[in-house]
Structure formats: C-alpha cells, structure tokens
Amino acid sequence: MTSAPRRPQSGGMTATIRIARPEDAAALAALKLRTFRETFLEEGFAIPYPPADRAIFETASYSAPAVAAELADPARRTWVADAGDRLLGYAQVGPCKLPHPEAGEAQGELYQLYVLREAQGMKLGKALLDAALGHLAEARPGPVWLGVWSGNDKAQAVYAARGFEKVGDYRFKVGSWYDEEYILRKDR
Numbered sequence: 536m537t538s539a540p541r542r543p544q545s546g547g548m549t550a551t552i553r554i555a556r557p558e559d560a561a562a563l564a565a566l567k568l569r570t571f572r573e574t575f576l577e578e579g580f581a582i583p584y585p586p587a588d589r590a591i592f593e594t595a596s597y598s599a600p601a602v603a604a605e606l607a608d609p610a611r612r613t614w615v616a617d618a619g620d621r622l623l624g625y626a627q628v629g630p631c632k633l634p635h636p637e638a639g640e641a642q643g644e645l646y647q648l649y650v651l652r653e654a655q656g657m658k659l660g661k662a663l664l665d666a667a668l669g670h671l672a673e674a675r676p677g678p679v680w681l682g683v684w685s686g687n688d689k690a691q692a693v694y695a696a697r698g699f700e701k702v703g704d705y706r707f708k709v710g711s712w713y714d715e716e717y718i719l720r721k722d723r
Contacts, residue, residue, distance in 0.1 A: 631644040642680060
C-alpha cells in the first residue's frame with residue numbers, strides 16, 4: 536500500500552510518516568537504540584538487564600548493519616516519522632514469527648512501534664500504527680500479531696483499544712536474559 540505521507544504536528548514541530556529507505560539505516564539504528572533505552576532502562580521501566588546481555592542484544596538488534604539488513608529484507612516493511620532533520624519514531628512489520636500454535640509466517644506481525652519520549656503527544660504512534668496495520672491488511676491477510684512486554688500496561692491499553700486481545704505468553708531473549716511477554720492478536 537502506498538499512500539500519501541501523513542504529517543502529524545504538535546507545538547510547531549511536524550513529522551512526515553514515510554517508508555524507511557536504505558539511507559536511513561544509521562539514523563534508524565540510533566533511533567531504535569535510543570527508544571529501547573528510553574523505554575526499558577533507567578528512564579523507563581528500569582529492567583535490570585545485565586550489561587553484557589544488554590550489549591549483545593543492542594549490537595544484534597540496533598547496530599547500523601543489523602538495521603540495514605532489516606531494511607533490505609523484502610518481507611519486512613518499516614515506516615519512520617521524519618521531522619526533516621531527524622527521525623522521531625518508527626514501526627516495523629513482517630511475517631509472524633511468534634511462538635503461538637495458531638500463528639504462521641503467512642500472517643503479519645507488528646515487530647516494533649516506538650516514538651521518542653520528546654515527540655509523544657504528536658500522534659506519531661497512531662499514524663505509524665495506522666500505516667503498519669493498513670499495509671498488513673493488504674499484504675498479509677488473516678490475523679495480525681504482536682508481542683508486548685508484560686509490564687507495559689500503556690502499550691497494552693493502546694493495542695486493546697485497536698482490537699488486539701491477549702492470546703498467549705512467551706519469553707523474549709535479551710542476551711541470556713528473558714523478558715516475559717504477552718502475545719496479542721487482532722482478528723480481521
């Protein structure tokens with residue numbers, strides 16, 4: 536689905552929601568790392584990841600080469616909230632890989648949806664989620680899946696308001712540490 540870019544704004548700051556491009560890899564990697572840290576470390580939920588485990592996870596998930604490989608993967612799609620001089624948020628989808636007996640790769644999964652703390656309130660998360668769900672409706676028929684940290688009540692409420700329901704649990708690996716996650720599904 537290719538739609539016109541959306542331009543959410545707040546307090547004079549605007550951002551365009553667009554599909555990420557290969558040249559976004561370094562900036563997107565930095566954004567992913569920052570939003571992970573804002574959400575799950577001292578500024579956010581303060582999960583006590585052992586430093587070595589966190590370093591392994593951050594390198595594997597948020598290095599520029601890792602993000603460039605994701606952007607090059609034709610099965611994935613990533614959108615960014617582009618403020619012109621920097622990226623403020625992103626969403627990524629692809630084939631479902633969650634460990635649930637009813638899930639399969641032909642179905643879609645929302646892998647990630649994050650917005651910088653300073654840009655929250657601009658409705659970027661809603662615009663990114665709309666783009667992601669719209670794409671999955673066309674590209675991957677059937678239910679949409681996502682995993683969410685069990686302690687993130689705010690995200691769970693957002694997804695519940697969009698029709699997602701908890702259908703399972705799993706453990707998400709961060710180095711050798713495991714986060715307890717919920718599996719959510721939205722049937723169409």
